[in-house]
Every structure is written in C-alpha cells, then in structure tokens.
Amino acid sequence: MLNKIKGALFGVAIGDALGGTTEFLTKEEIERRHGVLRDVSGGGCWGLEKGETTDDTAMTMAVAKGILQNPEEPIEAIGKEFLTWYDSRPKDIGIIISTVLGTFNGNWFETAKHAHFEYLNGMSAGNGSLMRCLPAALAYPSIEKVEEVTKQLSKMTHYDSLAEEACVIYNRIAFQVLHGQDLKEAIVAEIENTPYAAALLKEKPACTPDGFVVHTMMWVLYWLLNSETFSDVVIGAANEGYDTDTVAAIAGGLAGLQCGYEKLPLHFIDAILVKEELVELAKQLGHLQQNGNIV
Known part of the structure; x- marks a missing residue:
C-alpha cells in the first residue's frame, strides 16, 4: 500500500517537474528546442530549478x-494550506485558483460560486x-468518503460541475488501482458510461491539451491507455505541448500509483x-488508509 501511495505522489511531482520545462510551448517548439525531452531539467517559462x-505538486501536497490534519472534515484545513501557499507568492498559479484564493470570504463554496459568476465570466471548468x-x-x-471529499475539493475553487465530474472519475480510478485493480481495466470500468468513453478508442x-478540464482528462486517459511504462506516460505528456506540467502530473499520478514507487526510474x-x-506525506496517508487514523 505504501509503495503505491509513494508512487502516486512521486508520479505527480515527476510529471510536474518534467512538464514544467515545456509548459505553454507547442509540440513543434518543444521538438525544436529539446528534440524529445526525457529528463527533468528545469528552466522553461518559470525559470525552474532542476x-x-x-x-x-504544491496543491496536491496541501490537500x-x-x-x-482533519480527516473527517478536511476542507477548512485544506483551505488554510492553500492560503499559506498562496501567500508565499508561488511562481505558477492558475487564473481560477488565483481568483478564488484572492477573494476568499470565509466560505470556500460561496467564494467559488461568486468568482465563477462575477470574475470568471462563467468559466471555471479548468483543470486546477x-x-x-x-x-x-x-x-x-x-x-x-473518497467521492464526498473529492467533490468538496473541486467545489472549493471550481464551481463548474465539469471539474467535479472529472475529479470523481479520476479518483474512482485511483481508488480501484490502490486496492489492486489494473490501471487500464479500472479506466475502462470507470469511463465506459461517461462523456469520456471516446478515450477507449x-x-x-x-x-x-490545454487547461480546460475535459481536454486535460481526455489527454490524461490517452497517455494512460496508450503507454506501457511510467516513463512513456510522463515523457509523452511533457512533449505534447501546452499545459504539459498539469497533464503530465495528473497522468503521472495514476501511472505512479500503478507501478509503485519501487519501479519508478531512480533518476526521476x-x-x-x-x-x-x-x-x-505518503507514510502518513498510508497509515490513515490502513488504520483509519494518523501517526
């Protein structure tokens, strides 16, 4: 269990770090600059360290x-972690999340709704x-409980139900894999009667592969269904262009969960x-998963 949980968290971080180098570039621009980017190297539009x-990764860790801190009712504690991170003036923060965190009024769900209608022109179906x-x-x-918290997690910042739907499908897949099902079989089972069924082709x-959550999810499913190794998933996503860090991070999380930490490439x-x-964090999540409490 711990091997899988560590693999998942590191999968997110590896995809993020790898794709951070190529974020906002087109596929053609990536080819001209890097050929095929295969290693974590930093740089890119954010001037990242290697x-x-x-x-x-920062928001995944905050969650x-x-x-x-409070497994039964985690939203307030998660929100405090979000605000602490926001106050640190991060290099990279999406428009939807920046808007909600910057206008937080004490109620996450009301703030997200207000931002959706008043500041975001009804567009909060991002992948954040x-x-x-x-x-x-x-x-x-x-x-x-996974579904309950997942829905709340999405609605904290993203009022649009498309974001919530994608999160629930994604975490249902993750739950099945954590508990022993093969990743590709879990994907088939969870998307065959959803708007994402076309990915089965x-x-x-x-x-x-931009910031719209439906587009992101389609590309995540594409890489997971068409790749045989963790490296294939994150390298493919990082070289496709546009929102590379997020697509690679989301896909990398499930790919890392499937293969486990011990089979992740050591250089990553x-x-x-x-x-x-x-x-x-993986140790504490593993203890909570298996024992119903934290260390």
Whole structure:
C-alpha cells in the first residue's frame, strides 16, 4: 500500500517537474528546442530549478496535509494550506485558483460560486482541481468518503460541475488501482458510461491539451491507455505541448500509483527537490488508509 501511495505522489511531482520545462510551448517548439525531452531539467517559462515543481505538486501536497490534519472534515484545513501557499507568492498559479484564493470570504463554496459568476465570466471548468485531488483517493478506505471529499475539493475553487465530474472519475480510478485493480481495466470500468468513453478508442484526442478540464482528462486517459511504462506516460505528456506540467502530473499520478514507487526510474526520483516531504506525506496517508487514523 505504501509503495503505491509513494508512487502516486512521486508520479505527480515527476510529471510536474518534467512538464514544467515545456509548459505553454507547442509540440513543434518543444521538438525544436529539446528534440524529445526525457529528463527533468528545469528552466522553461518559470525559470525552474532542476527538480523544482509547480502549483500541481504544491496543491496536491496541501490537500494531503489538510486531510491529515482533519480527516473527517478536511476542507477548512485544506483551505488554510492553500492560503499559506498562496501567500508565499508561488511562481505558477492558475487564473481560477488565483481568483478564488484572492477573494476568499470565509466560505470556500460561496467564494467559488461568486468568482465563477462575477470574475470568471462563467468559466471555471479548468483543470486546477483535477491536478490536486489524488490524495483523497489515497487517504480513505471508503469509496463513499473518497467521492464526498473529492467533490468538496473541486467545489472549493471550481464551481463548474465539469471539474467535479472529472475529479470523481479520476479518483474512482485511483481508488480501484490502490486496492489492486489494473490501471487500464479500472479506466475502462470507470469511463465506459461517461462523456469520456471516446478515450477507449485509444485515438489521439481532437483537442488541445490545454487547461480546460475535459481536454486535460481526455489527454490524461490517452497517455494512460496508450503507454506501457511510467516513463512513456510522463515523457509523452511533457512533449505534447501546452499545459504539459498539469497533464503530465495528473497522468503521472495514476501511472505512479500503478507501478509503485519501487519501479519508478531512480533518476526521476533523485531529481525531485521535495522528495523528503513526499515520502513523509505518503507514510502518513498510508497509515490513515490502513488504520483509519494518523501517526
């Protein structure tokens, strides 16, 4: 169990760090600059250090910390972690999340609704809740609790139900894999009667891998269904262009969960700057998952 949970958290961070180098570039621009980017190298539009991660990993860690502080009712604790991170002036923060965190009025769900209608022109179906929701599937032994917390996690910042739907599907897949099901079999079972069923054709999506949550999810499913190794998943996503760090992080989380920490490429693990924090969070999430409490 711990091997899988560590693999999931490191999978997010590795995809994030790898894709952070190529974020906002087109596929053609990536080819001209890097050929095929295969290693964590930093740089990119954010001027990242080698192994530095972005908002995808930071918010995933914040969710994990909040859940560990108050597993039964984690939203307030998660929100405090979000605000602490926001106050640190991170390099990379999405428009939807920045708007909600910057206008927080004491109630996350009301703030997200207000931001949706008043500041975001009704457009809050970004991928920013999908990129951070994985710890809910790692923490709770009950699928009902996973879904409850997952929905709340999304609605904290993303009012649009499309974001919530993607998060629930993603974490249902993660829950099945954590408890022994093969990743590709879990994907088939969870998407066959959903708007994402077209991914089962295993064809490249006819959309850009941008920040729209539906597009992101389609590309995540594409890489997971068409790749045989963890490296294939994150390298493929990082070289496709546009929102590379987030697509690679989300796909990497499930790919890392499937293969487990012990089978992740060591050069990827060694490059990650927050590896000690990830190991500790994984241990505590594993204890909560198996024992119903924290250390």
